[in-house]
Amino acid sequence: MNPKKSPLDITSIEEIVLMALRRQSYYGYELMNELLAISGSEIDLGPGTIYPLLIRLEKAGLIKCYKVNDSSGRRGGHSKKNYQLTDRGEEMLYRKQNLLSRVKAWSDDKSGGLQPSF
Amino acid sequence: MVLKFLDAVLGRILVREIRDEAIGDLWELSYDLKDANKSKLLSTLIILKMAFFMVVASVRISLEKMLNRKSELKTESNSSNSISRINLCNQFTQKVMQPRRKKIQAIGKIWMNTHLVAGEDEFSVKAQNLCSSIVFSPDKYEPQECQELAQEFVHLHFQCQERAMRISIAEERIRQARSSFVMFFAVTIIGSGVGVLVAICRGQRTEQYALYGAGLISILGGFATIQSLRYAGRSAEKLKSVDFMPNSSNIRLTS
Numbered sequence: 001m002n003p004k005k006s007p008l009d010i011t012s013i014e015e016i017v018l019m020a021l022r023r024q025s026y027y028g029y030e031l032m033n034e035l036l037a038i039s040g041s042e043i044d045l046g047p048g049t050i051y052p053l054l055i056r057l058e059k060a061g062l063i064k065c066y067k068v069n070d071s072s073g074r075r076g077g078h079s080k081k082n083y084q085l086t087d088r089g090e091e092m093l094y095r096k097q098n099l100l101s102r103v104k105a106w107s108d109d110k111s112g113g114l115q116p117s118f
Numbered sequence: 119m120v121l122k123f124l125d126a127v128l129g130r131i132l133v134r135e136i137r138d139e140a141i142g143d144l145w146e147l148s149y150d151l152k153d154a155n156k157s158k159l160l161s162t163l164i165i166l167k168m169a170f171f172m173v174v175a176s177v178r179i180s181l182e183k184m185l186n187r188k189s190e191l192k193t194e195s196n197s198s199n200s201i202s203r204i205n206l207c208n209q210f211t212q213k214v215m216q217p218r219r220k221k222i223q224a225i226g227k228i229w230m231n232t233h234l235v236a237g238e239d240e241f242s243v244k245a246q247n248l249c250s251s252i253v254f255s256p257d258k259y260e261p262q263e264c265q266e267l268a269q270e271f272v273h274l275h276f277q278c279q280e281r282a283m284r285i286s287i288a289e290e291r292i293r294q295a296r297s298s299f300v301m302f303f304a305v306t307i308i309g310s311g312v313g314v315l316v317a318i319c320r321g322q323r324t325e326q327y328a329l330y331g332a333g334l335i336s337i338l339g340g341f342a343t344i345q346s347l348r349y350a351g352r353s354a355e356k357l358k359s360v361d362f363m364p365n366s367s368n369i370r371l372t373s
Contacts (some may be wrong), residue, residue, distance in 0.1 A: 001277070028136075029143035048174035051136045055179055071141060074149045076125060077143030 004060040007096035014062075016043060017053060018085060018093045021063055025084035028054060054083055062089030119154050120162055121148050132176045135184075140172045184287055 004010060008016070020031060032050055045053075057063045065081040083086040085093070128141050144372065147168055151161040 027143075029146055046171045047140060047168060049174035049179065051140060052178040052182060053174070055135055056182070071203035074146050075142035076121075076145035078138045078145065080142050081139045111140055 003091065004062060007092055007099050010062075010092060013045065013049070014053060014057060015093065015096060017045075017050075017057065018089055020082055020089060022087045024038050024092060025082045026079040027082050029078070029080075031083070032043070054081075060082060060084070061086060061094055083096075122146065123163065124165065128172060132172060133179050135179060136172070136175060140175070144168055144172070160218060180290065184290055185288060 008046055016035065017031065018024060020035060026034060028047070028050055031044055032047070035045060054063065054065075058065060062085070063083050064086050065083045067079045068082050069079050125141055128144070129137065132140055144165060148161065148165055151164060156164070202284060
């Protein structure tokens with residue numbers, strides 16, 4: 001298993017999911033629909049991708065979940081799992097995005113004066 | 119009705135981690151499709167597609183779990199200096215180094231434990247011989263020898279754990295084979311049923327479509343059976359190669 005020790009261990013899709021969960025907590029189906037809606041159907045994560053991904057992130061300690069019972073009656077009596085970002089997940093996401101923005105700034109700077117470690 | 123059927127089938131074949139959540143999501147999808155006034159046929163197809171990908175998710179999770187276990191096992195067996203191994207070795211050495219009376223008590227307990235847990239198998243016999251040689255010649259061993267004996271005992275202990283792990287992996291594979299067989303069959307039957315229904319609705323060559331449907335069920339059902347038997351056969355082979363399965367986690371060095 002990828003233990004996600006470094007920010008580079010996080011894939012793009014995982015990063016997107018972590019960003020969504022930073023905004024608010026979601027459950028699987030809601031997250032799929034939300035990402036589909038905000039991306040204009042470009043981020044189409046089916047259940048075959050989203051469930052293993054959520055389990056992986058949970059095992060890595062980047063997100064945590066809590067069970068919510070079916071109060072609406074629209075789930076056939078089955079509970080749902082609401083996922084939310086943990087402190088470690090938030091820190092990892094910040095480190096990954098910080099790293100990418102530094103590399104981007106360095107890549108954009110054609111003058112050659114800016115170093116990646118600025 | 120399709121949803122209730124899927125609820126029952128998925129309830130049996132999905133992994134525990136996503137079972138409740140995934141089936142709930144399927145129900146929610148069906149309500150959303152109803153709210154959006156989608157046709158029954160289209161709704162059924164979308165629900166079947168979602169159910170299929172849920173099974174895919176379940177298989178992926180199981181595979182990841184299996185790979186993790188394998189890699190953990192590999193790490194454990196490759197590293198003779200792993201922390202758990204060193205700890206166990208140190209504990210055992212300490213027991214062996216104790217004064218005679220306490221040593222006999224401690225080793226006696228280990229002997230009993232091993233005997234109760236492992237029965238008359240290879241591991242048990244080796245471990246018992248090791249323990250009794252220490253019990254009956256308590257002052258014969260130098261610290262260095264004690265260390266070696268402890269290492270041997272710990273090696274036996276971990277060998278036992280590895281075998282137990284291999285058995286659990288094989289059992290997982292059998293479960294997977296059973297699940298995929300049920301799902302293949304269910305999807306095939308439902309798919310063919312939907313195909314025949316479409317044909318009946320359109321009123322075109324109904325008999326021919328029904329025949330195609332039956333043919334498809336037989337072919338895919340046969341394929342699923344062969345796959346399932348192959349998996350089961352392989353797992354049985356693996357199970358055969360494992361000699362014993364004592365619950366090694368119960369072996370504790372008690373003082």
